[in-house]
Amino acid sequence: MDADRMSKSLARIAHEILERNAGPTGDALAFVGIRTRGVPIAKRIAAAIRDINGHEIAVGALDITLYRDDLMRHAVAPQPLVRRTEIPFSIDDKRILLVDDVLYTGRTIRAALDALIDFGRPKAIQLIVLVDRGHRELPIKADYVGKNLPTSLSESVQVHLSEIDGKDEVEIRES
């Protein structure tokens, strides 16, 4: 997936979000990106929605490290780096659009759901991923997918974003 395909996918997701959350309910939407690469993706989709209807949707950042299910299981490696969670708005009664780059086992999303619930009681949580590479280990499914990418377990999927990596690209590598 190159830069052009990526921006088209995100624009399509922006339209899908508006379609699905349209209607008289008037519920507020808010993005929460999962660190690291979920955050810039969320910002891009928010910008795409602003271009469509002029509405500004808030974007928060969530670090799920302290909620991981594998944290204390192997005391051999140094602890993963904890980064700051920044959700400067109440998530109560909002429709939260949770954003990550790659959906794989589903464990990151499980952790993110637990973390979000500690912040309040959203009306709904919808999941957006740029790439779904399959191999789920938990019953989790994305609501919006940029691209379904069938992979083997021996491969690794890397999303590069210009904000962080200097280029837009999805790369599959044999690991």
Add this chain to the structure above:
Amino acid sequence: MKKDLLGIGDLTRDEIYLVLDTAEAMREIGQRTIKKVPTLRGKTVVNLFYEPSTRTRTSFEIAEKRLSADTLNVAVATSSVLKGETLVDTAMNIEAMAPDVIVLRHASSGACHLLSRICRSRVINAGDGMHEHPTQALLDAFTIREHKKRIEGLKVTIVGDLLHSRVLRSNVLLLTELGAEVWVCGPSTLVPPGIERLGVRVSTSVDEAVKDADVIMMLRIQHERMNGAFFPSVREYFNTFGMTPARVAGAKPDVIIMHPGPMNRGVEIASEVADGPYSVILEQVANGVAVRMAVLYLLVGGAED
């Protein structure tokens, strides 16, 4: 990180920054409605305090609870220590109940090192005699960095009872490691011989030491550790070394005033300074929780060597 945190000397420069950066993330948890994350679920932390403490013990306990650890406090005043049990025996008995971390405060320098050798549990030094108090120095550095955005190149002046202070030693080790210019000041009877070998400037004149300081850190006069007359009277000490608004005026205009607590108002610090606009004393207390959460997180899951 090593198995235990016994002193600042156990930490590399990178590890110090790792603790400070992790504490930034931990602080946000304290601002939530639900101030708790599940990270240390099922881990047991014993707070073993052989000396009185309000701030440090409360701070550790809140940090442990915010990380979902099970915590228990052994207050020596109600324990078998009063029946004559030694530190080693007490520690071995607690160890037999398989805690994951022991947080120890003790009046004897080196008590944590002793525990570290005999315990499988991780040991965190919450102050040992006149030796070290590493989490205090880390929270001080965190507070300084928050206000000054850096530590390297700052002039930090530490005034007070240098001889009996574990806070001094930990702070000097940490601040010099990170490149601050550290001045220490106190009556010559309370300046430990050879302290300049730690890379600090020594002065017995407060005005000289405070001149153009970015940070002034006050140390408590530790009456309980003094078994002699180190200065003629409290009143004279205050007149010569007490931090007053007039003395603060010699420092940089944006100086911050710190104190590890508990304060002796009117002895080492005037109330106008302690409660004044430059004082960050209560911020230090607030930051202590985040820094201790960071230390617990990094130690408990970290590598064992």
